[in-house]
Amino acid sequence: METTFELGYALDTFYFLICGALVMWMAAGFAMLEAGLVRAKNTTEILTKNIALFAIACTMYMICGYGIMYGGGDWGPFLSGIMADGATGVADEPATYAPSADFFFQVVFVATAMSIVSGAVAERMKLWAFLAFAVVMTGFIYPMEGAWTWGGASVFGMYTLGDLGFSDFAGSGIVHMAGAAAALAGVLVLGARKGKYTADGKVNAIPGANLPLATLGTFILWMGWFGFNGGSVLATATVESANSVAVVFMNTNAAAAGGTIAALIVARIMFGKADLTMALNGALAGLVAITAEPSTPTPLTATLFGALGGILVVFSIVTLDKLKIDDPVGAISVHGVVGLLGLLLVPVTGSATFSGQIIGALTIFVWVFVTSLVAWLIIKAVIGVRVSEEEEFEGVDISECGLEAYPDFTGGRS
Numbered sequence: 001m002e003t004t005f006e007l008g009y010a011l012d013t014f015y016f017l018i019c020g021a022l023v024m025w026m027a028a029g030f031a032m033l034e035a036g037l038v039r040a041k042n043t044t045e046i047l048t049k050n051i052a053l054f055a056i057a058c059t060m061y062m063i064c065g066y067g068i069m070y071g072g073g074d075w076g077p078f079l080s081g082i083m084a085d086g087a088t089g090v091a092d093e094p095a096t097y098a099p100s101a102d103f104f105f106q107v108v109f110v111a112t113a114m115s116i117v118s119g120a121v122a123e124r125m126k127l128w129a130f131l132a133f134a135v136v137m138t139g140f141i142y143p144m145e146g147a148w149t150w151g152g153a154s155v156f157g158m159y160t161l162g163d164l165g166f167s168d169f170a171g172s173g174i175v176h177m178a179g180a181a182a183a184l185a186g187v188l189v190l191g192a193r194k195g196k197y198t199a200d201g202k203v204n205a206i207p208g209a210n211l212p213l214a215t216l217g218t219f220i221l222w223m224g225w226f227g228f229n230g231g232s233v234l235a236t237a238t239v240e241s242a243n244s245v246a247v248v249f250m251n252t253n254a255a256a257a258g259g260t261i262a263a264l265i266v267a268r269i270m271f272g273k274a275d276l277t278m279a280l281n282g283a284l285a286g287l288v289a290i291t292a293e294p295s296t297p298t299p300l301t302a303t304l305f306g307a308l309g310g311i312l313v314v315f316s317i318v319t320l321d322k323l324k325i326d327d328p329v330g331a332i333s334v335h336g337v338v339g340l341l342g343l344l345l346v347p348v349t350g351s352a353t354f355s356g357q358i359i360g361a362l363t364i365f366v367w368v369f370v371t372s373l374v375a376w377l378i379i380k381a382v383i384g385v386r387v388s389e390e391e392e393f394e395g396v397d398i399s400e401c402g403l404e405a406y407p408d409f410t411g412g413r414s
Helices: 005-037 040-070 099-120 127-148 172-190 211-233 239-271 276-291 299-322 331-349 354-382 389-394 396-401
Strands: none
Touching: 005 040, 005 099, 005 211, 040 099, 040 127, 040 396, 099 127, 099 172, 099 211, 099 331, 127 172, 127 354, 127 396, 172 276, 172 331, 172 354, 211 239, 211 276, 239 276, 239 299, 276 299, 276 331, 299 331, 331 354, 389 396
């Protein structure tokens, strides 16, 4: 059975674009999840962050990010050469999809990495400080580590991760752990929310305002993840690639289910209650855990990998609270700690090496954390990163955006 080149090109391009649209829909998932897990008085600001960071990510990746990550010489400034036909264009070998489709698919991944940061620094960060960091993260920090991994470039001429046996199919480390590393740096510079931790070390729960919204956000992310992982097969026009896509979809779903069940059970054992927020984070943890290699595990193995992520995320969230690292939505645990787990699980079923995975994880984390820390400190010195204590008490909706998400209910406070 043969597929003509033109038909294969059209199918793969269309598939790439649809998967990119699914990943773009994850931006809505992050927005709903974060809006549900913050207090009512901070909802408008977190929604503003989410739509603004997506726009900034798209623009910065167009200006310089894609060129840094995949070699700017081919495309020219501002992607001026990307309009070419992939079959006859700038590449040495004909591509099986349009170059512009590849850019579209890649740019929504950048926005995903940046979305991870917004939830972790919620409720006390200045809006414009966050957006300034988004420019640096999406235009430079992420594209650099992306060049060393998916781009195949050497790490400052010292070593090449691919040669060491590093593999990350769809971005457990490259996207998720990178976003969490940037978030951790921001949280350390920013500090905890007022009232979260007492002087005697007690942790005060600060519940979110809208758990239905958070649940909707999780389901949207679950759905969008099929594009995130499925699109990373990069093709669907042959029998082999179509089968691979089907396996990836199946395993992605299985891991999310395993993570949800495991987190719910662990939360019940630890807290005596079926904690919805832990179940939601368990689903996301399962998805992050399988993202590094969803094409080789069996469905049962994928479910178990997801369950490991679901178990780990509960313990990680509790541990970070004990360390007084305040993450309102659990993003550092879900995407960072479980992202590392995902990388370390790849050699169990895939061809990567444990040493390659560890070196790759260290490379990504050290680069993103250190550069992000420098960026956050510079922003802090120039314009400051934290709102005043009074503004935090009143809610950043009023001080940063001038309007409330629930004006009939909050009356300026919640």
